[in-house]
Amino acid sequence: MPRKLTDTYHKIGELLVRRKLASPEAIDEALALQRSRIAQRQTPPPLGEILIEKKVLDRRLIREILEEQKIGRGEKKVLKVDLRDADGVAVVVLDGRLDRTKETSITRVLERLMNRGFARIAVDAAKLVYLDSHGISSFVAYIDEARARGGDVKFFALSGDARFVLERLGLAKFVQTFAKEDEAIRAFDLPIDEYMSRGALAEYLSSEGRKGRHYHLSYCPVAQRIPEDDRVYFESKWHARDAGKQPCPKCRP
Numbered sequence: 517m518p519r520k521l522t523d524t525y526h527k528i529g530e531l532l533v534r535r536k537l538a539s540p541e542a543i544d545e546a547l548a549l550q551r552s553r554i555a556q557r558q559t560p561p562p563l564g565e566i567l568i569e570k571k572v573l574d575r576r577l578i579r580e581i582l583e584e585q586k587i588g589r590g591e592k593k594v595l596k597v598d599l600r601d602a603d604g605v606a607v608v609v610l611d612g613r614l615d616r617t618k619e620t621s622i623t624r625v626l627e628r629l630m631n632r633g634f635a636r637i638a639v640d641a642a643k644l645v646y647l648d649s650h651g652i653s654s655f656v657a658y659i660d661e662a663r664a665r666g667g668d669v670k671f672f673a674l675s676g677d678a679r680f681v682l683e684r685l686g687l688a689k690f691v692q693t694f695a696k697e698d699e700a701i702r703a704f705d706l707p708i709d710e711y712m713s714r715g716a717l718a719e720y721l722s723s724e725g726r727k728g729r730h731y732h733l734s735y736c737p738v739a740q741r742i743p744e745d746d747r748v749y750f751e752s753k754w755h756a757r758d759a760g761k762q763p764c765p766k767c768r769p
């Protein structure tokens with residue numbers, strides 16, 4: 517399998533230019549070489565290797581830079597897991613790096629919470645420096661269990677990178693995320709099935725004013741015909757009903 521160009525290469529390129537260790541032209545040239553290899557379905561050589569070959573850099577310097585990058589990305593950090601209570605919601609505070617090596621420590625904490633009857637769990641991701649698919653998957657099994665018990669596992673303060681991981685795994689429609697802790701805690705007031713519809717976190721919409729008597733699931737054909745600037749969105753069925761809207765007989769939200 518040919519490898520794809522990764523962000524890492526670009527980041528190293530940027531770093532080299534910023535430090536004046538390589539010219540932008542040299543980096544562009546190296547990236548172009550990588551791209552052409554990918555186009556030929558070959559594995560591109562690492563950016564560092566190309567620059568060494570072209571005598572832009574020496575090997576020792578590249579090694580030092582890569583090492584610095586690892587520290588910067590938090591690859592050397594461990595994961596610290598703390599627990600606190602916020603209005604009956606168990607807040608799991610993740611500090612550090614959540615990858616496949618941390619699966620058991622997460623599982624142990626969630627297992628303990630479930631056994632003690634805590635089904636409302638909010639994950640504080642503000643200090644999470646790294647999240648991969650294994651890390652997130654350690655939560656997924658418990659989300660179903662928590663929901664079956666009338667609770668949920670919600671996340672807040674996820675970084676852009678972490679949200680990207682959720683999206684790439686197709687979990688963004690399944691896991692509820694919030695910017696701030698109080699938003700996540702407040703969201704537990706509503707049962708999760710108010711948010712869930714056909715296995716996805718639904719967005720409900722209607723058209724503005726009295727002509728929008730019904731509220732719809734975002735993918736309802738009737739909803740699709742509502743002009744963009746006439747749309748009003750609701751975060752739950754409850755919010756829609758509160759605004760005096762009736763469920764659409766077609767999509768039955």
Ligand SMILES: [Zn+2]
Nearest residue numbers: 732736764767
């Ligand atoms: Zn509808």
